[in-house]
Amino acid sequence: xxxxxxxxxxxxxxxxxxxxxxxxxxxxxxxxxxxxxxxxxxxxxxxxxxxxxxxxxxxxxxxxxxxxxxxxxxxxxxxxxxxxxxxxxxxxxxxxxxxxxxxxxxxxxxxxxxxxxxxxxxxxxxxxxxxxxxxxxxxxxxxxxxxxxxxxxxxxxxxxxxxxxxxxxxxxxxxxxxxxxxxxxxxxxxxxxxxxxxxxxxxxxxxxxxxxxxxxxxxxxxxxxxxxxxxxxxxxxxxxxxxxxxxxxxxxxxxxxxxxxxxxxxxxxxxxxxxxxxxxxxxxxxxxxxxxxxxxxxxxxxxxxxxxxxxxxxxxxxxxxxxxxxxxxxxxxxxxxxxxxxxxxxxxxxxxxxxxxxxxxxxxxxxxxxxxxxxxxxxxxxxxxxxxxxxxxxxxxxxxxxxxxxxxxxxxxxxxxxxxxxxxxxxxxxxxxxxxxxxxxxxxxxxxxxxxxxxxxxxxxxxxxxxxxxxxxxxxxxxxxxxxxxxxxxxxx
Numbered sequence: 371x372x373x374x375x376x377x378x379x380x381x382x383x384x385x386x387x388x389x390x391x392x393x394x395x396x397x398x399x400x401x402x403x404x405x406x407x408x409x410x411x412x413x414x415x416x417x418x419x420x421x422x423x424x425x426x427x428x429x430x431x432x433x434x435x436x437x438x439x440x441x442x443x444x445x446x447x448x449x450x451x452x453x454x455x456x457x458x459x460x461x462x463x464x465x466x467x468x469x470x471x472x473x474x475x476x477x478x479x480x481x482x483x484x485x486x487x488x489x490x491x492x493x494x495x496x497x498x499x500x501x502x503x504x505x506x507x508x509x510x511x512x513x514x515x516x517x518x519x520x521x522x523x524x525x526x527x528x529x530x531x532x533x534x535x536x537x538x539x540x541x542x543x544x545x546x547x548x549x550x551x552x553x554x555x556x557x558x559x560x561x562x563x564x565x566x567x568x569x570x571x572x573x574x575x576x577x578x579x580x581x582x583x584x585x586x587x588x589x590x591x592x593x594x595x596x597x598x599x600x601x602x603x604x605x606x607x608x609x610x611x612x613x614x615x616x617x618x619x620x621x622x623x624x625x626x627x628x629x630x631x632x633x634x635x636x637x638x639x640x641x642x643x644x645x646x647x648x649x650x651x652x653x654x655x656x657x658x659x660x661x662x663x664x665x666x667x668x669x670x671x672x673x674x675x676x677x678x679x680x681x682x683x684x685x686x687x688x689x690x691x692x693x694x695x696x697x698x699x700x701x702x703x704x705x706x707x708x709x710x711x712x713x714x715x716x717x718x719x720x721x722x723x724x725x726x727x728x729x730x731x732x733x734x735x736x737x738x739x740x741x742x743x744x745x746x747x748x749x750x751x752x753x754x755x756x757x758x759x760x761x762x763x764x765x766x767x768x769x770x771x772x773x774x775x776x777x778x779x780x781x782x783x784x785x786x787x788x789x790x791x792x793x794x795x796x797x798x799x800x801x802x803x804x805x806x807x808x809x810x811x812x813x814x815x816x817x818x819x820x821x822x823x824x825x826x827x828x829x830x831x832x833x834x835x836x837x838x839x840x841x842x843x844x845x846x847x848x849x850x851x852x853x854x855x856x857x858x859x860x861x862x863x
Contacts, residue, residue: 375414375422377401382423390425391432395440398433402442402453413443413451438819445821488803489842492810494634494778494829495698496750504742505697508733521728527716529555529726536735537704540743541663541690544676548688548706554715555726559664559691559703563590563627566687568718569711570658571596571624577660578616578626580608581820584634584662585810587627588817599623600817605772607638610647617655625658631674632665635780635815635827637771642675649681659686667695667747668754669775684708692734694777694831695747700730750831751775757830757839764843765850770825777831784824792824798849799826805849807842 378397385393401407414422416430423430434451437443445451512518528534531550538550556562563586571577573595579587581600591598599616601608608628617623630640630648640648652659661678667690679686683706691703703726707715719725737743754777761769761779768781784792795811802809810827828846833839 375419378419379423382425391429392436394423394425394429394433395436398437399440399442407453409453411453413453415450435819441818444813445819486806488806488808489833489838489845490808491828491832491839491842492808493832494694494827496695496746496753496777496831497834498746498749498753499834500749501697501746504737504746505733508736508742511736512729512732521732523728525555525725525728527719527725528553529731530728533726533728533731533735534704536731536738537690538706539738540667540692541677541688541704541706543666543674544672544680546676546680548679548683552683552706552709554705554707554719555731556703556705556719557723557726558698558701559662559689559693560586560590561701561723561726562689562691562703562705563587563660563662564593564722565715565718566660566689566705566707567591567594567596567627568722569687569707569714570660574622576620576623578608578613578623578628579817580628580633581817582635582812582815582823583627583817584629585814587662588815591627598817600820601626601628603633603636603638605638606640606644607633607636608640608648610644610651613648613657614651614655617651617657623657625660626652627660627662629662629665630678631663632669632773632776634662634665634776635778635810635812635825637773637776637778637780639669639674639773640678645675645678646681649678649686652678652685653682657685661686661688663688663690665694665776666690667692668751668777669773670751673775679706684710687711692737692743695750696734696737696743700734701727702730702734750777754830757833757836760836760840761828761830761843764840764847768850777829779828779830780825781828782825795822795824795826801849802826802846805845807845809846 378394381393381397382390398407398413413434416427416434420427420430434443434445438445442454443451444454533555534553535550537553537555538548541548556565567577567590571594574597576597576599577591578599578601580603582603588598599620601612601616603609607630613626630645632639648659659678663677666674677688679688685708688706689703692700705715734743755774758769758774758779765781770780770782783795783798796813799809799811812823812825815827816822833842
C-alpha cells in the first residue's frame with residue numbers, strides 16, 4: 371500500500387468503533403483538497419480498497435457516496451469513481467454566457483462570420499419570430515390603455531386577480547384547473563420553485579427528486595440548503611414505491627419535487643395509474659409534492675392526464691410557466707398551492723421578490739385571453755416535432771428521448787457508431803463547443819450519488835430557424851464521425 375493509501379488506513383484504524391466510512395471519506399477529501407489527488411484521478415475499485423484497508427465493501431461504498439454527496443467525486447459509466455473537477459459558483463447552471471468562438475482563418479465576409487458563429491443548443495427556449503411580433507402589438511395596445519399606469523404600482527402580494535385567473539387557466543388540463551384563489555403569480559418558474567421549497571422544507575431537511583433532474587431544481591435546492599435524495603426513474607418517470615421506501619427510512623424527508631409530465635431531460639411522462647400511485651404515497655406519508663409542470667404545454671392537446679395536483683390538491687404545489695412556448699424573458703410563472711401554506715409562501719415571496727413583475731403578467735394574461743398563447747404553443751409543438759425528424763436524419767440512433775413532444779433531445783454518447791468506447795459527457799460538451807455548438811452535458815442533470823450517464827441534452831427550439839439547427843447537427847455529426855481523427859474525438863477509454 372502506497373503512502374497515500376497508508377494515510378487512509380491510519381484514518382480508518384483511528385476510527386474503529388465509530389463512523390469508519392466518514393473517517394475514510396474525510397481522509398480522501400483531505401487529499402483532494404491538498405492536491406494529492408488531482409481532478410480526474412481514479413479512486414481504487416471498492417472491492418480492492420476494502421480488502422487493502424480491512425473493512426467491509428459497504429464501508430467503502432458509503433464513503434464514496436459521502437464524497438459524491440459533497441461534490442468531490444463522480445461515478446461514471448465505464449470510468450468508475452473519479453475525482454471531480456473543482457467546483458465553480460455556476461456549476462450546473464445552464465444559462466447564456468459569453469464564449470470564445472472557434473478560431474477563424476479570415477474575417478472578410480458576413481458569410482465567414484455566420485459559418486463559425488457559436489450555435490447555442492444548451493437552452494430549452496423557443497425562438498419563434500411570431501412571439502416578437504405579438505409582443506410589439508401588445509406593447510402598442512398597452513401604451514394606449516388607460517390602466518397602463520397600474521402596472522407601475524405595487525400589486526397584491528400573490529398577484530392581480532385577473533393574472534391569477536389566467537394562470538389557473540394555463541395550469542388546467544384534462545377537465546381540471548386549480549382554484550384561482552390558490553394561485554400565486556411568480557417571477558418565472560424558477561422563482562416559483564424557490565418559493566415552494568422555502569414553504570415545505572427548512573435548510574438541512576431532505577426532499578426527493580428524480581436521479582436525473584431539471585438543473586433549475588438542483589440549483590434551487592442548493593440555494594435553500596435542501597438535501598436531495600435521488601429516486602430511480604423509468605419510462606414513466608419517478609418510481610412511487612421508491613419514494614414510499616425513502617419516506618419510511620428518512621424521518622426528515624419533507625416531500626418530493628418531481629416532473630411527471632415531459633420530464634427534463636428524458637421526456638418521460640407518468641400515466642394515470644402512476645400518478646394515482648404517487649398521490650397515494652404522498653397522502654399516506656404526509657409529504658408535500660412540488661410538481662414541476664413547466665414542459666407540459668408542449669404536449670399535444672389531451673395527450674397528458676391531469677396533474678397530480680388534481681388528485682391531492684392539499685399536498686401538492688403545482689409549478690407552471692409559459693416560458694417554453696412564449697419566451698423566458700417575460701419572467702412569468704404560477705404556483706398553485708394548498709391554503710395551509712399561504713403564510714409561508716407569502717413570506718418567501720416578499721423576501722425574494724416582493725411581487726412578480728406586473729408588466730410581464732399582463733402581457734401573458736392578454737395572450738392567454740385572446741388566443742395568442744395557444745397559437746404560439748401550437749407552432750412550438752410543430753417546430754419541435756419537425757426538428758426531431760431532422761435530428762433523426764442527421765444523427766440517427768442517438769436520440770433517447772421518451773416523448774417526441776419535448777423541446778429538447780436526450781442523446782446517448784456511447785458506444786459511438788463504429789467505436790467500442792464511450793464519450794465522457796463533459797469532454798463531449800467541450801469538444802462540441804470547440805466545434806461551434808453548445809450542449810448541456812449529463813452532469814448538469816445528475817443527482818449524486820447517481821452515476822453520470824454518457825449523454826447530453828440538445829435544445830430543439832433554441833436555433834432561430836431550421837437552417838441554423840441543421841448546421842449545428844452537421845457540426846455534431848462531424849464530431850461523432852468514427853472516421854474522424856482520435857485526437858478530435860477525445861473519447862474516454
